[in-house]
Amino acid sequence: MLAVQLTALLGGEPQGTAEALALVHGFDEALVHGLGRLAEERAEALDALAGAFAATPIGERLAEAAAKVASGSIAEEHLTALAGGRAALLGAVHDALLAGLDAALERERAPWQAAPAPEADGAGNPMTDAGNPAAGARSWLRELAIAGWRGVDHDLVSAVDQTVEGLLAVPEQRRLAVLLDGLAAELRACCPVGTMDRLPVRRWADLWTRALLLAQGGAAGAPQSAGTVSGRLLILGVDVHEHGTAVQFQVHGVLEPADGGRARLVRAAVTVAKVDTITGPATWKLPNRHRMLLAALADRRSLDLTDMPLLDSGDLVWHDDRAVVGGPADPFTTARLTLTGALAPAAPPLDRHPVGIAEPVLVEGYRVTGDGSFDLGGAVLDVDAGRLPACGPLTPQLVAGSSACVGLVRWDGGRWLLQPLAVQATVKRQTVEAGTGDWALGPTDPKVVKAEARAGDAVAVLRERAGRLLRR
Amino acid sequence: MPPVRPRKLAKVPFVELADGRLQGVVSSGSDIGRVYVSSIAAGTHAYNCSTNNNRPCGGLYGAPCKHLQALAAEAVLQYGLDRVARYLRVEVPEGAGLIGCLDGSHEPAPAAMVFSRFLRHLAYLEVPDTTMPIPELHWFPAEGTVG
Numbered sequence: 001m002l003a004v005q006l007t008a009l010l011g012g013e014p015q016g017t018a019e020a021l022a023l024v025h026g027f028d029e030a031l032v033h034g035l036g037r038l039a040e041e042r043a044e045a046l047d048a049l050a051g052a053f054a055a056t057p058i059g060e061r062l063a064e065a066a067a068k069v070a071s072g073s074i075a076e077e078h079l080t081a082l083a084g085g086r087a088a089l090l091g092a093v094h095d096a097l098l099a100g101l102d103a104a105l106e107r108e109r110a111p112w113q114a115a116p117a118p119e120a121d122g123a124g125n126p127m128t129d130a131g132n133p134a135a136g137a138r139s140w141l142r143e144l145a146i147a148g149w150r151g152v153d154h155d156l157v158s159a160v161d162q163t164v165e166g167l168l169a170v171p172e173q174r175r176l177a178v179l180l181d182g183l184a185a186e187l188r189a190c191c192p193v194g195t196m197d198r199l200p201v202r203r204w205a206d207l208w209t210r211a212l213l214l215a216q217g218g219a220a221g222a223p224q225s226a227g228t229v230s231g232r233l234l235i236l237g238v239d240v241h242e243h244g245t246a247v248q249f250q251v252h253g254v255l256e257p258a259d260g261g262r263a264r265l266v267r268a269a270v271t272v273a274k275v276d277t278i279t280g281p282a283t284w285k286l287p288n289r290h291r292m293l294l295a296a297l298a299d300r301r302s303l304d305l306t307d308m309p310l311l312d313s314g315d316l317v318w319h320d321d322r323a324v325v326g327g328p329a330d331p332f333t334t335a336r337l338t339l340t341g342a343l344a345p346a347a348p349p350l351d352r353h354p355v356g357i358a359e360p361v362l363v364e365g366y367r368v369t370g371d372g373s374f375d376l377g378g379a380v381l382d383v384d385a386g387r388l389p390a391c392g393p394l395t396p397q398l399v400a401g402s403s404a405c406v407g408l409v410r411w412d413g414g415r416w417l418l419q420p421l422a423v424q425a426t427v428k429r430q431t432v433e434a435g436t437g438d439w440a441l442g443p444t445d446p447k448v449v450k451a452e453a454r455a456g457d458a459v460a461v462l463r464e465r466a467g468r469l470l471r472r
Numbered sequence: 473m474p475p476v477r478p479r480k481l482a483k484v485p486f487v488e489l490a491d492g493r494l495q496g497v498v499s500s501g502s503d504i505g506r507v508y509v510s511s512i513a514a515g516t517h518a519y520n521c522s523t524n525n526n527r528p529c530g531g532l533y534g535a536p537c538k539h540l541q542a543l544a545a546e547a548v549l550q551y552g553l554d555r556v557a558r559y560l561r562v563e564v565p566e567g568a569g570l571i572g573c574l575d576g577s578h579e580p581a582p583a584a585m586v587f588s589r590f591l592r593h594l595a596y597l598e599v600p601d602t603t604m605p606i607p608e609l610h611w612f613p614a615e616g617t618v619g
Contacts, residue, residue: 154491165592168599179608188490203611210608223605241609245596248609271606273599277485277550279478287601311605318603351607358610389614396616419613454480459597461481466594468505 001105001361001409003377009104009409009416010379014096020089023049027086028205034148035074043070049085058084076138079145083212086205091352097411098357102344105361110264112346115224115312133166134173137180137215141208149204152193160184168273176214178271182243183207206355213350221350223313231257232326233266233303233316234334235296236360236406237421238437240283240389244276247283251293251437252360252408252421254338255305255316264343265360268293268316278458280390281443285459292323297437302329314345331406331422331435335362354411363418364404372400374418384410384417392436393445394420401425406435477550484546486590489559493581494547497524497590498539509583509590510543512536514560517576524587532578536571544571 026045030038038046046069050062062085065078102109140160147156160180167177183204190196213221234254241248248271255266270293272286287294296303304324309317339362347356363381366374374381385396387410399405402423410417422435443449487496495511498521508529510521521529521539531537536544547556548570557564557573564573 158491161592165595171600171602171604174602174604175606175608178606182608182612207608207611214608240614241606241612242614243609243612246606246609246612247614248606250605250609267605268603269605270601270603271609272601273596275593275596277479277481282478289601290603313605315605355610356607386615387613388616390616391614455478456480456482458478458481462485462594462597465485465499466597469507470591470594470598 001363001376001381003365003379005104005106006376006379006381009101010381013414014093014100017093017096020052020093023052024086024089024205025202027082028201031145031205031208032149032199032201034146034151035069035079036072036146036148036151038070038072046070046082049082049089052089053085058088074142074146076142079142080138080212080216083209086209087213087350087353090206090354091349094347094352094354094357097354098347098359101357101359101409101416105359106340107342107344107359109344110314110346112348113312132217133163133170134176134215134217136160136163136166137176137211140180141212141215144208149187149199149201150194152187152191154188154191157184157188157191174271176211178243178246179207179211179214181245183211185244206353210353221348223311223315223348223351226310226312228307229255229257229310229316230306230308231255231259231304233268233296233305233323234329234338235300235302235437236331236334236339237408237435238297238392238440239358239387239408239419239421240391240436242279242283242389245273247272247274247286249287249437249440251297252358254334254342256338262343263338263341264314265345266310266314266316268318270318275462278462281392281439281448281452282455282458283391284440284442285457290318290320292320292325293318294440295325296323296329297440299325299441300328300330300435302326312346313348313351330433332362332404332424332433335360335406357411358408358419360406360421361409361418362404362406366403366405368400368402372396374405382415382417384412384419387419389436391439393434393438393443393448394423394436398425398434399423401427477552479546479549484542486593487543487547487550488589488593489547489551489556490589491585494543494556494560495586495589496543496547497587498542507587507590508539509586510537510539511581511583511586512540512544512560512574513576513579513581516579517560517562517574518579518581519574519576520579520581520583522583524583526583534578536574541571544569 027049030042046066050066053059053062061081065081068078164181167173236252239250250269256263270287304326308322366376369375388394399420402425404424405420406422407418407420484498492514493511498508500506512519521537529537
């Protein structure tokens, strides 16, 4: 990312962003106090949200939903319509932000091609199948909306436990299961929410909205298969996501197709279930069946892929047996040589939310400011030091002492941020490189190895307990 | 929500602040097949300790047994003293230990429910991994270690 590109990016938020977010905020405030007791101004906020869609095909449904909810008749279909409206507003903000980022980076993005609508499945349709956990999820989300965040107590949170258990057993429902589990854990930790000073209003409404949309069943708006690919995968870095019971390792890289086609930006993710006491470097033990991927991360090597499934969202569906570790591949070299011409993937409709913007970039030639931001010839990019995972060697100090950084550009809290994935820094007059995936095969820092040894092997202890106690 | 801190799990594999209690499971020191279910209620600080089959712990002589002490100590490691004290609604003066500041008495509490929550907790380790992307996890960035 060049100074001129950063200047273009910081040149101002897309037109209409503030208006769209204001409508979203009105809806979110209604969720704080609950739709069951809707004060007049909150009913007006729902009307305003619906009004923004008056000229669109969903305008009528939204207007009806807002009116019904305001009159106290809160049916699932009305909540779904309002959630759809809220998601569409944030989807528009996402699209505008990403278009601005692409323009600044001169990055070409593949157009989204709507896959043919998936065939309705009469027998196992999650929309109608009573006892289906997705129905349980919708009903819990409705109760949350009626009670409002301020009305959430232990009983209401615990009511979703069985639903989550049911969802976790269905591979197709993993997204919903992981999301609900994360939301429920946060609510549980905040109980009784009524006594809290400040609430993460936007965040909880985001999670609620996405959950309600995922709970509709069917695959509408979700990524679809885009065939298989073969070629060389050059890794840029790994982005780690974690809550109490899940961790996702999402690798960003550039795929050079074997047929000589254009290089493209891709991702590959592994998500494992865990418990809250497994954190930090120990989390790398969980995805251990993906040896090739972990080895490539730890040893900074490329991967040769053969017939790896790809989704139209740019996500490889990782099959470790279709990958072989290749030659050394430094993320900085990869970024310098391939990032400019690589084709970026389109975002599937359901995923379009500013939180999903995570565009790999290379930043160099900056001066680190007093608060840890990167000053690129006068244009300043904030660094998101809160997103440096404990499972890797990247620390705020290393980032502050760095001279080059491969990272993800994100948009959060109304501003652009850089999330570092790898840095080059000078330590004791030697150039060192550190990346978030360096400890994929276990920590390499003797101090961390020692600390891990002292703490004992959490995964092994819990597996032993599970083996002894679970099947009796 | 701050992430929990890593701690040794061998003695107390499970600790949680839930259902209005600090509750958890403590592995027996003498029998690897036996575990104790220990709990301390928020507010009243009523405590209980029994095996998972509801046999009362032999160490409860009018004061918290060693399992309850281990539970309280590990909870402080996992969540930090502030969060545990706030949850139990107890004032802990500077330099004092949590367990010494509780003034509850022994009262029966449901062990089976805590034990089944522990089994549910362990069951996460048996959920297969997935390589389908989960975009929702972008709302949950992995954070650096605290403290």
